[in-house]
Structures are given as C-alpha cells and as structure tokens.
Amino acid sequence: MKNYLDCFPCFLKQALRIGRIATEDEGKIKKLLDEVGMMFKDIPAENTPPESGMIIHQKVREIIGNHDPYREIKDETTQRALSMYHSLKKQVENSDDRLLTAIRVSVAGNVMDFGVTRDFDLEKDVAQILAMDFALFDYSEFVNCLDQADHVLFIGDNAGECVFDRILIEEMNKPAVYVVRDIPVINDATYDDAVQAGIDRVATIMSSGTKAPGTVLKTCSGEFRTLFSNSGFIISKGQGNYEGLSDEKKPIFFLLKAKCHVIADDIGVEEGDIILKGINVKRNPDENP
C-alpha cells in the first residue's frame, strides 16, 4: 500500500508521541517536529508508509538521542499481556472452535499499538474484540491453507501482542517462524520482546532485517526474503505489515484491527473493524460466493 496523503499528519503525530515519551524538553520536541516537517519533501508519495516511517524514525532517534524510547512501555505491555495468558488459554480450551478463538485472541492483541493511538485499555479492548464479528473473514481459506502448509511464517507486529500470537501459534501446531523487526521502532516487537513473550518456546524467532515499522521486502534481509518466497502460508499481523505486504504475490493472511480510516478505506472496511483477509489464496467458492 502506498502512502496516502493522510499519512503525513500521522507521521508528525507519531514523532510527537515519541518525543513526549523520550524527553520533557519541549524545545527538543519542537525541533523534532520541525525536522520531520522538512523531510516530507523528500518522501515520495509512492513509498509505502513503513518505508517513510523508517527514515522518519531514524531522524527521530538521532534528535532525541534514544534508540529505544518505548523500552519501558514495551516491557510493561508484555508483562500485562503475560498476566492474561492463562485466562486466554482457558478461553481457547473451553471454546467450540479452538483455532478460531486463538485467531480472535491474536487479533485482539493487535490493540497494543502505540504507533496509532495515545492509549488503550488492554483488558477492556481485548474483551470487546473477542466478542466482535470480523468485517472480512476468510476463515475456511485459512483452515485449508494451514492444513496444507508444512510450516507457518508468522510476521509479528507489536511487543506485548507477541504473547497473544503465541497462543495462536500453539493452537496451529505446525513448525513456525516468528518474524520481528531488526531494531526497535515505535513499540514494534524485536527479538528480545518475542523472547520475553515466550515465543522462543513455540517458534523460531527471526529478524526480517528491516528497520521499518512494517515489513517492506526491499528493506529486509536476503535470508528473510528467501524464507518469505518459500512460504506457502504466511500470517501478517497489524497495519504496518499490511502496508508493506498488501501488494505482494504470496498467500498471506492479514490479521489486524483497522485502527485508522486510511487503512480501513484501503481494505474496504470501517475504522475499528477486525479482519482476517487472505490474498493469493485458494478460494472456497461455495462458502464465499
């Protein structure tokens, strides 16, 4: 998905949020906004948002002099998510369709996104999403594709969310590679965050090599690109990965909450909707006429 013009004010808001987390020096934050504002002219409209985010966040790190301003928040979020693990596992175990409930749990975890909102109420938001209908729901395609897959390539999104993804990985019961960002960017999950969430117990953790807040293949490592092109079943969590991968030609299931109207419009749903959307996957014509 290329940048929409609406993304530019949002880049500025992201920079402001990060600035406020990293420092109380308003002058420094103003400088940050000035510098980000000046970068717009060098960002082609054809970029994907995570590509643009990558160069913006590099500038943000330079100016605030902190390579991981969300460190503390990420740790806290992971701890809060871990405290919910057992009760969520119980919900999965007691449900009629365990896989579906695990998918719901994973998408509910996608609320832990500091790139979009200023705040969220984890327990409340999760409970609400667990009870919501999917606006797009390619579930039978997901089940078929999973059945035939020899492994799962699971592209994670945010720290904390990994805990919820772990529950889905456990339920899918296939060899899995869990993909994280190469360096800290916003509150996106890195290797350490995935380990904290216990992903190392259920999957191989791998960096995509990207420094962007989303999976943009040309910014990824050769190793990841090879794995990506050899994978027949890919799960992509969250908006940043959707933005980077929505035009790729592989079978990908996007699992996310549409948290801004730009993404919602691009997907064709409403802001706030949750989706399980497969691209380049075998359709079941009977079930999705």
Add this chain to the structure above:
Amino acid sequence: MKNYLDCFPCFLKQALRIGRIATEDEGKIKKLLDEVGMMFKDIPAENTPPESGMIIHQKVREIIGNHDPYREIKDETTQRALSMYHSLKKQVENSDDRLLTAIRVSVAGNVMDFGVTRDFDLEKDVAQILAMDFALFDYSEFVNCLDQADHVLFIGDNAGECVFDRILIEEMNKPAVYVVRDIPVINDATYDDAVQAGIDRVATIMSSGTKAPGTVLKTCSGEFRTLFSNSGFIISKGQGNYEGLSDEKKPIFFLLKAKCHVIADDIGVEEGDIILKGINVKRNPDENP
C-alpha cells in the same frame, strides 16, 4: 493561548482538508503538505495557533491558487442554518429562559467548523448540544455583565454559525457590533457571510482586520482594537477566537464547543464539552462558591 505542539500535526491536517476541497491534483496537495511541513521551523512555539494558522493559510492560498476554497461550502452551510432559523426562534420563544436558550442555540452553531472536523451532522449535532449541560457555566455573570453593558461586542467565528448568533443578538436586545474576519480563511465568517445570515438586520458588521483564523489583536486593525478596548461586554465565539484572546485583560465571555483535546485541556474541560466561560468579569460569590 500559545501553540501547543499538538497543533502542528493539526495544521497539516487543515492544509490537507483544504487541499482536497480545492483540487483533485494529489501532486499539488502533496506539494502543499511539503511546503507547510517546511514552514514549521519558522513558527515559534510562542505564537498563538491563529497567528500560525495565518501564515500557513497564506501559503495554502498561494499554492492552491484559490483565495476562498470553502466558498461553496460556506454558502451551503449558511443556507442550511437559515432553514433552521424559524424553528430555533420558536424554541427560544417557548422556553422558560429565553436568553439561556438563545445562548445554547449560539453555542450549538459552533459545530459548523471545518477547521477541526471533516464533517458534522448539523441537525443532529445541534439537537444534541441544545440538550447538553455546560461544563463551565458563568451564566449569572453573563446576565449581570450584559445588564450593565451599553453595547455588545460579538466576535463571530464560522459562516453558518452567524445565523445562530443572530438569534442570541436578537434576544440580548442591545446595540451590537458583530465582528468577522477580514478575508476568507477556512470557513470563518467574513462580511458577506454575516450579511447572508441576516446579521446586518440586527447588528453593525465590522471586520476585525485580521487575516488569521482567530482574533489575535496584534494582527487586527487599529479601529477594531480601539473598539475592543472600549467594550465592557465581549462575546467570543469558537476555538480560534479563544486561542487569540484567552490571555487578554478585558471582560470576555467565551462561548464554544471544545472540539479538540488541546483546547479542552487548556480550558480544563473534556473534549466535546460546551462552555460559557467569563474572564475578567465580576464574580457572584454566592452562586459560584
């Protein structure tokens, strides 16, 4: 009120909204965002938002080559507001406290603000506000101050809203000067908009001389500043005027809906609240302990 850092992403959003109204040429709108982004470094944090808005909107007009992109929208809004005039007048006439109901009508008109929102549902929003409680309510101070005033200086905000203000002016029944912007900026009311709304039948219409989307005295004409300093009862409608006048030393009643969290925080209320807040006015200690 000085700029808050949150105003900068908002300036960019305003430019984007105006660009979209003025042209379908995405390249031109991108250039607009680039140029506005580059202006941030020249905008001191100490400016008031309307001062910053003034130089930004000048740039916007230059780039899009249209000095009044909201012309059609303003005319439409005024027509819709006029179509509600008689029923609102009836509500005032049938109410227990006509002045209070007229104040409610006037603040309800403040929803017609394209500087903040992308859209509003006029009839629904007005009905909702007419039934809302004020978060700040210096009504007895307003009544006392009005009783003693020999004239009312009424600083208008948006086109369309003028129609609703006219109802309040009619109810106050004092000589009134209704103040408008000197040139079109966003959908703020100019002389023509006030005449369309029928304000000329109930008040003298006067330009403040400002090119800003709010009343910043140092950008106003000498004539307006003299009148301002000679006025003992001033009504200031909307956010832009609040931002420009909140630190002045005259008796001013701010009548507005807090449409963004920055203004709401500055005033000490919640986003979405309506307020009637007097500054530099005689307090009634019995009624407001």
